[in-house]
Amino acid sequence: MRLQVSLLDMPELPMSIIMDYCDFPAILNLLKTCHSFRDYIKTHKPLPQITQIGFSNQRNQYICNVSRTEHVFVMIVFDIWHDYCLHPMGGMFKMYYYKMANGCEVVWERSVDLDTKEERKIFLENEDFIEAFSRDLKIILEIQKFPIKDFTFWGGPGLSGGFHKAMQSNIFQAHRISFRNSHQHEIMEYLQHFCPKTLEAIYINCHDDVINGVKKPWMTISEVTKSEQWKGAMRVGMTIPGPYLAPIEDFGHLEKGYVNYRRIGLEHVKVMKEAFLSSNSLTKSFCLMFYECPDQEEIKRFLDPTLQKDRYLYRRPHHPCQIVSIQFMDTNGGYKQFEFSVMDIKNITEPERRSLPPIEVDANRILRGLMEELEDDSGKLEEKKIETPPSTTENPSCLSSVNRFFSRLFYGKQ
Amino acid sequence: MSVENAPVVDVDEAAIPVEKKMYYRFESNDKKEFRVSELAIQQSETLNRLVEAMGYTSEDVENKPAIAIENIDGKTLKLVFQWCEHHKGEAIPVDDGSVPKIVEIPEFDAKLMDIDNGLLFKLIWAADYLNIVQLLNVSCKKVANMAQGKTPAQLRRVYLLPSDEEDEAAKRAAQEAQDPRAREVEEEFEERKRQGGNSFF
Incomplete structure (x- = not known):
């Protein structure tokens, strides 16, 4: 039965209430009806914000239990904590696009647990399943507020084409991207669509032994680390073991990271140690995991010539109160790791403090650094407290200069 | 001018104070007249304020002309007042963010809204105009439910949306x-x- 008036003629308040009561598949289909409706949704955005979106065309028991081989799976998580009563079936929404002989079947599913599931199906005649996925994704992204918190690709050949079509030339803003079971070329295809300025973290993980029917390769990400997105990200994690992931220097800028090399040498530890000593960050941490290390004894000797410890502590040359910790751990799980972190000198034990190696720079460098900092913060001198380092094992000439400087500065002593 | 008998008023003598037993007269834009109890009028914030401001006595209600509601036709107004009479005395929901927004459509409301889409849309307009919160909620919920499981082409037909x-x-x-x-x-x-x-x- 036709109406005399369109839904679009509805006053603002009723329209907003109607949209509140429409579920996600209904809004998705309403968006496909006409320009005017898309404009309305874009202006008023009745959908809750998406915090996480991910898709895949792999069969993977960890993600979804899909029996049919040719499909695209999309998972969306809405930010509904403030409006939970409107979404009693939970914030997670799953969509499946199945290839059929004469079209495509789309299944929307929302479930709190295995017993409570809400499912809707729709058959699209003569529609290609990748096309249908691409069109829906485009619509979903068009009405979202950016940046989105988390974007995940579970990999799978042929899917990036659908993503390109949805994205067109648009640049996507997300805080975090995760790639699972993806090859470098797939990662690069997706990464180009993401804004380097908003991207904070990149995670590349590989859980399955077989990717796309091929045994898991020892991956490289040397192209990925050249991208602007990588250089802008402050947190990176990857569990892909590889003989040559990327040069270790490419990880030095990270605020937080973990990486799994197939094999490491002395150079890996040297580079990361220098990156930690020269950084200003108090929260920097990095976990260098590996399976093989022919230079293990050489590394230990480099870190501690006495070969008595598994935890090595160093003062930062330009911040003597900040300690860089390097800890060796054998997890007995097939891999070992060096864990790099930063801590305040107050948080180490007295014996550890006494055994700190001498600072490896001259006093002039320390003074220059301090003077620069003090010039920057000249208005805050009263609040600034800088501890003098203990004087047991340090280079005496260096520390006496520092102490004299502090005394003059804070106490007016000559 | 015809008088509609549609709102059959069931007054609970014990529960309602004597001064509340007044029936107001309203007239739709197509000159149909309705008698509505004061308690039922309270469901509409707009009408409630209007009658309060008028300060009519029982004699005024009978002797003065019916209050004209110029934006709503008789067919729609009849549904509105039927709903108000049925739900008179019920608490009016307040959207303060803490009240769950889940709306169940009661059987009476479902039957009342078993009408063509054009009239349903008019009912929503009327509920919005007269500020009848719960009627607006249930009628909007009904319209939203109509979208479930429909393809874009079906939605265009149901909601009269253009391509x-x-x-x-x-x-x-x-x-x-x-x-x-x-x-x-x-x-x-x-x-x-x-x-x-x-x-x-």
């Missing part, structure tokens, strides 16, 4: 109506393009 092409054509027509010269300019531009001109100017 993309119709939408664009309507926008063009509206633009042209605003500026008759626009069409001529566009045709001129197309003609120059056909002739191979690189620049319009």
Whole structure:
């Protein structure tokens, strides 16, 4: 039965209430009806914000239990904590696009647990399943507020084409991207669509032994680390073991990271140690995991010539109160790791403090650094407290200069 | 002027104070008259304020002309007052963010709203205009439920939405109506393009 008036003629308040009561598949289909409706949704955005979106065309028991081989799976998580009563079936929404002989079947599913599931199906005649996925994704992204918190690709050949079509030339803003079971070329295809300025973290993980029917390769990400997105990200994690992931220097800028090399040498530890000593960050941490290390004894000797410890502590040359910790751990799980972190000198034990190696720079460098900092913060001198380092094992000439400087500065002593 | 008997008033003598037993008279834009109890009127914030401001006595209600509601026709107003009489005395939901927004459509409301979509839309307009919160909620919920499981083509039919092409054509027509010269300019531009001109100017 036709109406005399369109839904679009509805006053603002009723329209907003109607949209509140429409579920996600209904809004998705309403968006496909006409320009005017898309404009309305874009202006008023009745959908809750998406915090996480991910898709895949792999069969993977960890993600979804899909029996049919040719499909695209999309998972969306809405930010509904403030409006939970409107979404009693939970914030997670799953969509499946199945290839059929004469079209495509789309299944929307929302479930709190295995017993409570809400499912809707729709058959699209003569529609290609990748096309249908691409069109829906485009619509979903068009009405979202950016940046989105988390974007995940579970990999799978042929899917990036659908993503390109949805994205067109648009640049996507997300805080975090995760790639699972993806090859470098797939990662690069997706990464180009993401804004380097908003991207904070990149995670590349590989859980399955077989990717796309091929045994898991020892991956490289040397192209990925050249991208602007990588250089802008402050947190990176990857569990892909590889003989040559990327040069270790490419990880030095990270605020937080973990990486799994197939094999490491002395150079890996040297580079990361220098990156930690020269950084200003108090929260920097990095976990260098590996399976093989022919230079293990050489590394230990480099870190501690006495070969008595598994935890090595160093003062930062330009911040003597900040300690860089390097800890060796054998997890007995097939891999070992060096864990790099930063801590305040107050948080180490007295014996550890006494055994700190001498600072490896001259006093002039320390003074220059301090003077620069003090010039920057000249208005805050009263609040600034800088501890003098203990004087047991340090280079005496260096520390006496520092102490004299502090005394003059804070106490007016000559 | 005809008097509609539709709102059958069931007054609970014990529960309602004597001064609340007044029935107001309202008139729709097609001159149909309704008698509505004061308690039922409280469901509508707009009407409640109106009668309070008027300060009618029982004699005034009978002797003065019916209160005209000019934006709503008799068919719609009959549904509105039927709903108000049925739900009179019920608490009016307040949207303070803490009250769950889950709305169940009661059996009476479902039957009342078993009407064609055009009338349902008018009922929503009336509920919005008269500020009847719960009627607005249930009627909007009913309209939202109509979208479930429908394809875009079915949704266009149900909600009378245009297709993309119709939408664009309507926008063009509206633009042209605003500026008759626009069409001529566009045709001129197309003609120059056909002739191979690189620049319009």
